Amino acid sequence: MVLRNALDLIGNTPVVALDNITGNIEGRIFAKLEFWAPGLSKKDRVALQVIEDAEKSGRLKPGQPVVELTSGNMGTGLAIVCKLKGYKFIAVISKGNSIERAKMMKAFGAEVVLVDQMPDSIPGQVSGKDLELVEIEAQRLTKELNAFRVDQFCNPSTSRAGEIGVANEIIQQIDERIDAFVDFMGTGGSFIGVTTALKKHFPDIKCFGVEPENARRYSNPQDIGSGKHKIQGGGYNMELPLMTEDKLKLVDGFITVSDEEAIQAARRLACEECIFAGFSAGANLAAALKLLKVDFKGKNIVILLPDSGTKYLSTDLW
Ligand SMILES: Cc1ncc(COP(=O)(O)O)c(C=O)c1O
Structure with missing residues (x-):
């Protein structure tokens, strides 16, 4: 096949x-x-679920940019899904995550915005406080670009992928x-x-x-x-x-x-x-x-x- x-x-x-x-x-x-999976993580299927649910409900319009805060895997999944479905994708990621993740997202055509960690944070160890900084930048970009914000921490499609898939x-x-x-x-x-x-x-x-x-x-x-x-x-x-x-x-x-x-x-x-x-x-x-x-x-x-x-x-x- x-x-x-x-x-x-x-x-x-x-x-x-x-x-x-x-x-x-x-x-x-x-x-x-x-x-x-093509992005080498469980988040590919979550990304597909999120985008297809948003398309069906009309929350994501044709050609609208997509923004998400990610530790890397959701971003890679979204980079793949958005590329193949024709959406521009902007990933906002902490500098504390491994560099392979940012490189992979870029390879799939995503724009990657790297956010500094808190002064007392350790590279390779992303804390809740580091994530708060990433969230602020993701919100700013969503507004500026009038983008669809995936919001994986609150979006029920995130768990639907586990439940039905x-x-x-x-x-x-x-x-x-x-x-x-x-x-x-x-x-x-x-x-x-x-x-x-x-x-x-x-x-x-x-x-x-x-x-x-x-x-x-x-x-x-x-x-x-x-x-x-x-x-x-x-x-x-x-x-x-x-x-x-x-x-x-x-x-x-x-x-x-x-x-x-x-x-x-x-x-x-x-x-x-x-x-x-x-x-x-x-x-x-x-x-x-x-x-x-x-x-x-x-x-x-x-x-x-x-x-x-x-x-x-x-x-x-x-
Ligand atoms: C490597 C890895 N493990 C576990 C998780 C946690 O998955 P979930 O967000 O479904 O709780 C993630 C989420 O991004 C991940 O990237």
Whole structure:
């Protein structure tokens, strides 16, 4: 079959059983390779959902520019979708994110606006405060260009991509019982969307959000931590607009993962399974292994692998 263009490469990602890693541990981990996409991340399908929903509702007009705040992956997804659908795309990104991300967006024809981090921030570690600076610039550009603002943190299309796309594929692809789903949260869109749909299909499934140990806004709201960590794409230590009260009721708990645990797990994915994924994939694997070793012995757990390890060649992950 010949595909129309790269948009047809989005979605229908494969699932791999991580049996080399689970080895002698009872239970299995099924990894959905969400980076199996033209932009090498889970955000390609989110970008497609957001743009097509906006087209259908008339919020995005033909030829209107598109602006978004991004840690890189959403920007890359939007760069691809906008290019192939004929919209100009402007990505606003913190200088704290890895340089591969900005380069990739530019390669797909996006305009990239880089925003300085706070004076006390660390390159490679984007904090909630750094994101606030990016947000101010994104708002300014949206107004100036009369652009369509994607607003991934508040846009319900973000979680719809998980609910109608990722979750349905999981249900069709895995013909074994699924006992748990864990996912590292940025906007929380994937976690909330997939959880909503899986809970309808498997009423007994347990769903856990994953956070960095040092950015535990939901795991430990009394003591949220410094917000500094290496797991790019999430852990912003802030209240997530998509995590409404009714969605929070669906959540069975939150698991924290340290930088070192995420890094070691990402390296195990490469070394033992030959799957080359990023920090947050490592965080999800580390969280799933914690569950399998104690409360979920002998159970089946699904995780997402959000992006490719090639996005971090300039970092200490490799
Ligand atoms: C690498 C990576 N992991 C995890 C996430 C979090 O995904 P979500 O925004 O669906 O919570 C993102 C989001 O951009 C990401 O880029």
